[in-house]
Structures are given as structure tokens and as C-alpha cells.
Amino acid sequence: MTKGIEQETRPGQGAATVAALRTPVQPAAGRGAALRVEGAGISFGDFRAVQGIDLDIPAGEFLCLLGPSGCGKSTLLSAMAGFIQVSEGTLTADGAPVSGPDPELGMVFQSSEALFDWMTVQQNVTFGPRMRGRSRAEQNRVADEFLGLVGLRHCADRYPGQLSGGMRQRVQIARVLANEPGVVLMDEPFGALDAQTRQVLQQETARIWSASGCTVVFVTHDIDEAILLADRVAVMTAGPAASIKSLYTVDLPRPRDESDPAALRLRNQLREDIGEEVRKAMRDQGLDDQLDREAKNA
Ligand SMILES: Nc1ncnc2c1ncn2[C@@H]1O[C@H](COP(=O)(O)OP(=O)(O)OP(=O)(O)O)[C@@H](O)[C@H]1O
Numbered sequence: 001m002t003k004g005i006e007q008e009t010r011p012g013q014g015a016a017t018v019a020a021l022r023t024p025v026q027p028a029a030g031r032g033a034a035l036r037v038e039g040a041g042i043s044f045g046d047f048r049a050v051q052g053i054d055l056d057i058p059a060g061e062f063l064c065l066l067g068p069s070g071c072g073k074s075t076l077l078s079a080m081a082g083f084i085q086v087s088e089g090t091l092t093a094d095g096a097p098v099s100g101p102d103p104e105l106g107m108v109f110q111s112s113e114a115l116f117d118w119m120t121v122q123q124n125v126t127f128g129p130r131m132r133g134r135s136r137a138e139q140n141r142v143a144d145e146f147l148g149l150v151g152l153r154h155c156a157d158r159y160p161g162q163l164s165g166g167m168r169q170r171v172q173i174a175r176v177l178a179n180e181p182g183v184v185l186m187d188e189p190f191g192a193l194d195a196q197t198r199q200v201l202q203q204e205t206a207r208i209w210s211a212s213g214c215t216v217v218f219v220t221h222d223i224d225e226a227i228l229l230a231d232r233v234a235v236m237t238a239g240p241a242a243s244i245k246s247l248y249t250v251d252l253p254r255p256r257d258e259s260d261p262a263a264l265r266l267r268n269q270l271r272e273d274i275g276e277e278v279r280k281a282m283r284d285q286g287l288d289d290q291l292d293r294e295a296k297n298a
């Protein structure tokens, strides 16, 4: 699914979404869309969550976003999805300002509660194409293709409540992909899953990304997950007014080998870089005592 489409069902959001659907982002043929964020700031009332964000994400790139809890990763991702607007600066997809939800900008949420519980798996996956007036035959093709991609064809007639957490998350991914978006935004999509399911879905994500050529922005707290998946990793500073602290290129062959000395070096660098921001965030939140205890136990 795309949140853009789901947003249609929310009170007061319908008109904006329909307008956005009429002016979709046009991705380059057969490839993902390029995202450009320049001098972007996002505020909630007087609170400035992020500020001075510059990110140039080429079409087809897999970018992972890391940073301390509460620094503004979801906020930035929501702006990329068109759910919220930047308060300053610009945010474009293939040169067009992101001004609202768009099926070209698909969002996978951490929680699979984003699925429509009253619809079958097949109806969830075909929701986007159905809303855009695709024929029944086209809807069936899409369901077959994308449920096949995530290994859930046999669950087409079940309801989300009858699936495991990992299966629901795969349905969510299929629902996003069914719109064939140029950009897939993933907000800690595997955060709530057990290690084994997580590993399978990471491999599946890498495979789907390389087959589809879409652009992916993937938020995670897991450094190893970022090294496994990303072309580049962006680290955010602690908030408020968080910005991009550093950008790392993951220049390692795929499939990635976690025990590669270069991967281990990068992991250490990232741990140090993020650790510094996490400590800042904890101090700002008055959690210094906990930091001291951790230091003593280390
Ligand atoms: N709708 C909102 N209204 C007011 N403040 C908000 C809103 N959404 C987010 N914030 C604030 O913006 C900051 C960034 O929140 P955000 O959810 O983006 O963090 P995050 O990096 O995704 O954190 P986590 O890793 O815990 O998911 C937080 O201080 C949060 O309280």
C-alpha cells in the first residue's frame, strides 16, 4: 500500500490525496525517482524537529537513515511521503515538489496495523490499483505478481488477523509495491519482528530493490541492517533541530558479508558516530544517571 492511498480514507484528507493522485511524480522510465532535499526544516508549532537537511538521493539508490530515538527520522520520512510539508527549504521527487501523498511515494510502516483488517490480503494488495480504476484482470495480475514476490500467494483469501506479524509485514510490502512506486520509504519496517523473520525480509527487500530499480529510503536503528542493505548510510544528529551529521558510502559487494573486515570497520565507525549522538540525546533527556551506570558496567 501507499500511505498516500490509505490517507484517502482519513477524514479531511481525501481532497488533498485525490489532487495528488492527479499529478503523480513521474519517475524516469523503469527506474526509481530521485529525491532531493535542500535546506529543509520541519516544525511542529514552535518546535523545530529538523533543520538544514540536505540530501541528494539519486534514482535507484538504497539509502539508510540512522540516528538516536526522537531525532526526526520518521518526521523526515513523512515529509518525503508527502504526509507533512517542509516548513523551510525544498523537497522534490524527480524535480517536482512533494506537495502531498502520491502513489509514486510508497510508505511501509513499522507496524503492520496499517493494513485494512476488514479486507482480505488480496483486497489489501489491490487497493491502490482498484482506487485508480484498474480493471479486475489488472488487479488480479498485480495481486498474483506482488503476493508471489513476497511468497504469500497462498494467503490471498485470508484476513490480516489470520496472519503472523512477519506475514502481515510482507503483505504491507506487497501493497506498497503493487503501486509500482518510484520511491519506497520504509520506517523501521522489521523492528517488531524476530531475528529469523527479519533476516528473511532483509534478503527479500534487497532482492526486490535490485529487481525493481526503485529508490529506497530505509529508517533503522540496526547498524548491521544498514550495512547489509544500503548504498549509503546517513546519520542524523540528536534533536531538536536535527540535521544530517554524516554520510557513509557502503562500498561492499553484494550479497554482503557481515564478517568482511571492511564491514566491521564501517560498523565500528557508525557505532561511534551514532553513539555520540545517542549520548547527547540521553543527556538532553536527563538520562545522565543511566549513562553513568552504563559506563561503570562497561
Ligand atoms: N505531530 C507532531 N507534533 C509535535 N511534535 C512531533 C510530532 N511528530 C513528531 N514530533 C516530535 O519530533 C521529534 C522527532 O520525532 P520522530 O518521530 O521523527 O523521531 P524518530 O527519529 O523517528 O524517533 P524514533 O527512532 O524513536 O522512531 C520528536 O521530538 C517528536 O516528539
Ligand SMILES: [Mg+2]
Pocket (backbone or CB within 6 Å): 073, 074, 075, 187
Ligand atoms: Mg520513528
